Amino acid sequence: MAIETSFIFELTDVSKRYEGHAAIDGVDLCIGQGQVVVLIGPSGCGKSTLLRLMVGLITPDSGCVLFEQEPLSLENVRSQRHRMGYVIQDGGLFPHLTARQNITLLARHLSWDDSRIHERIETLAELTSFPLAALDRYPLEMSGGQRQRVSLMRALMLDPDVLLLDEPLGALDPMIRSQLQDDLREIFSRLGKTVVLVTHDLAEAAYLADTIVLLHEGRIVQQGDLPSLIESPANDFVTKFINAQRGASILQGGAS
């Protein structure tokens, strides 16, 4: 796929090893403006590691990660993170803060004024269909689905250029999960932002993604949309992975 516009992320020959074992092994990946890219693969394939490299939580042993044409570096990673929104499984909400305090933590730290914060919260609550009345609840007083919505609002507070979601729906039960998948897809299309999402569920990937990136043992095996993965698999692993997931999808109605 030839993309003329600038890339949001550009990874070149990136490797990361843990105790001699290659978690990411020479990955090249370009993510274009406005794309929804889903990183998928079996456990331990390196998909979460790849996402963590993008947000600068870990640094590559070799290779280069460019975010908006600039390498992530100690000096600018903080301001770069202000242009990324990062959401993890379970939401990663701070339990000592209410939903509202979680969402506004960074904005307050950056000394936004109250009216601006208030306005932004209302917009986000509407976008994520989160009841305003629940904003003063603590994470432990909320349902799993509500927590993920709050986490998404927190990630979106500064109106970042890109959303990075690490198995955002992994801990939810199937009904809520399916509802949130619908909501996420609508939110992505309304925002038009670049999204990088990690999942191990092929049905979810197919439902949300413009591009699926399939990883295996720290390398990218194939990228493209689901039909291209099915029709022209790069190797046996791709076929095996798809077939295994199909079985699970049929049995469990798309939510593994």
Add this chain to the structure above:
Amino acid sequence: MNLVQLRRKFSLLIIAMGVGFFAPIVSADDAINPTVTVGSKKFTESVILGEMVSLLAEHAGGSVTHRRELGGTRVLWNALVDGSIDMYPEYTGTLREEIFIGQAVGNEDALRKLLATHGVRMSEPMGFNNTYAIGMNREQAKNLGITALSDLRDHPELRFGFTSEFMDRGDGWPSLCEAYRLPQKNVRGMDHDLCYRALAAGGIDLMDMYATDAEISYYNLAVLRDDLKHFPRYEAVLLYRDGLADRAAAVLKQVLLLGGSIDERTMTGINARVKLDDIPESQAAADFLREKFDIEVKVNVESIGARLWRTTCEHLFLVLVSLSASIFVGIPLGVIASKRPRLGQLVLGVVGVVQTIPALALLVLLMTLLRPLSVVGVESIGAHPAIAALFLYSLLPIVRNTYTGLMGIPLPLRESATALGLSGQAQLLRVELPLALPTLLAGVKTAAVLNIGFATLGALIGAGGYGQPILTGIRLDNISLILQGALPAAGLAILAQGMFELFERTVVSRGLRLRHRD
């Protein structure tokens, strides 16, 4: 230390802690009412002599502080040499056998010369020889046919209980054992007053005692004859600092009246009044001064309420100053430990080792360490070393819990804070410390409770507090006095615990308490 002084010291200390360290405290009207600090050891006779000295000094216009019941000869000697006290009652035998052990000191003149090299002078002997003696139950002695120390050779099964001083000193157990070739192996060190009780209860058979101890007749004990003349003479004297003669001549002159004025029988009688008839030391001392010198001194016998109030103030002072210091130092140390793993292990190791030093050893160690600081007004006895020791003791729970609390934050939460793009400082203040707060506060609570208990030992080095009535109670075998220290100390610990729990409820986010309820 009266309350006004205490308050003044408290505010001074707070100020001093803010700007630097303890500032020297100089009294302006020193010439008219010279300040005199008297020390005494933690046995009754010494406290009585200390009271006599204090009352006489006060009578002569001195502004007197009596640091009673300090724990041991070294403590007093060091305090005298560095100027923390001006005078205290001592025994010549103790000087020869303990302070100047290993230096063959000749006659009295030689002793005076040697003292002078330390800036210390000695009064005329007061008139009684309170030498060491070995005693046992009269009946048991009779049954076994023991009258002299050499008779002990035939009874290797007998058990000894000695003061720890006696275990170590030059004329103490090692040399006694050697001189008489004693075979006994069952020897343990314990508190002098507890020795009497252990002897009465049959826990030990023999103990060291002093010739003027009131208990000898009370418990019907036999004093074994020193047939080889092993024990030297223990003439009671007053030691005082060189400068006292210039600074407080009138006071000194009055105090030196005591030279040659107390014989053994008189001293034993006064000891018995205090130990057996429950007369306060100051009263017994005043009665003696009236009878002997016709000097009428006013004795303020503290009421229970006043004493409780004073000891509470002293105790709170020790606890609050030391605990605040350990909070201010401990939390940052815990934070650093969690951020720098190698340094962290070192910090935790060091504060952990401090915790293993026995309480009393730590107190004495700090008295020595603080001595060079006397030039800036730090005292080597009293509240200063006690606070330093309490500070060190309270550090471990605070440092460790701060560290544990921070390290216990789940990685996803830490990473979420990082990924948000918060600065390191904001992460610490807005996310990590609030999350670690319940654990951190638990550490401070533990430190506070430990500190309150440990502070009772401060009395051993003249820091006052609830330990004072406990110490006096043990000395006088007075349960009521012991309880006057032990109960409020326990009450204070419970109160502190309750207050911390209340405080926790107000400062720890409700969001975190939900988790604790789960």
